[in-house]
Amino acid sequence: xxxxxxxxxxxxxxxxxxxxxxxxxxxxxxxxxxxxxxxxxxxxxxxxxxxxxxxxxxxxxxxxxxxxxxxxxxxxxxxxxxxxxxxxxxxxxxxxxxxxxxxxxxxxxxxxxxxxxxxx
Numbered sequence: 636x637x638x639x640x641x642x643x644x645x646x647x648x649x650x651x652x653x654x655x656x657x658x659x660x661x662x663x664x665x666x667x668x669x670x671x672x673x674x675x676x677x678x679x680x681x682x683x684x685x686x687x688x689x690x691x692x693x694x695x696x697x698x699x700x701x702x703x704x705x706x707x708x709x710x711x712x713x714x715x716x717x718x719x720x721x722x723x724x725x726x727x728x729x730x731x732x733x734x735x736x737x738x739x740x741x742x743x744x745x746x747x748x749x750x751x752x753x754x755x
Contacts, residue, residue: 638693639707640666640700641714646726647696649717654682654698663692663699666715668706676709678728 642650654660662682669679686692689704702710713730 638695638700639691639702639711639713640695642695642698642700643714643716644696645717645719646715647698649724649726650698657682663701665701666706666710666713667703668709680715680726 650664654662654664659682662684663686665679665681665683667679667681669677683701686701687703691702691704691707693700709732710730712732713728716727716729717724718727
């Protein structure tokens with residue numbers, strides 16, 4: 636299966652480093668969508684050992700990636716990057732399916748999925 640998302644080299648290095656620091660080298664990198672946030676949907680990223688039969692799975696530069704079947708169409712084409720600045724570092728998510736994004740950058744909605752918006 637081809638990759639649904641793209642991880643930049645910086646994101647790959649950060650995820651591998653996090654896996655190593657947490658003793659989770661055998662885990663999957665799970666990327667998901669959850670209801671909530673200012674715009675209705677929010678991103679989730681975690682290290683996971685459980686994989687459902689319906690999950691989409693693939694590998695990016697040695698990292699096993701898992702995305703649940705409901706999130707997959709919402710995140711197809713998304714690029715995850717890791718940026719370091721003087722204020723610290725963090726992941727950035729560029730989702731071409733997001734029509735509206737919150738100022739915080741972690742909440743969004745698409746043309747077909749609005750989620751459950753919450754107060755900021």
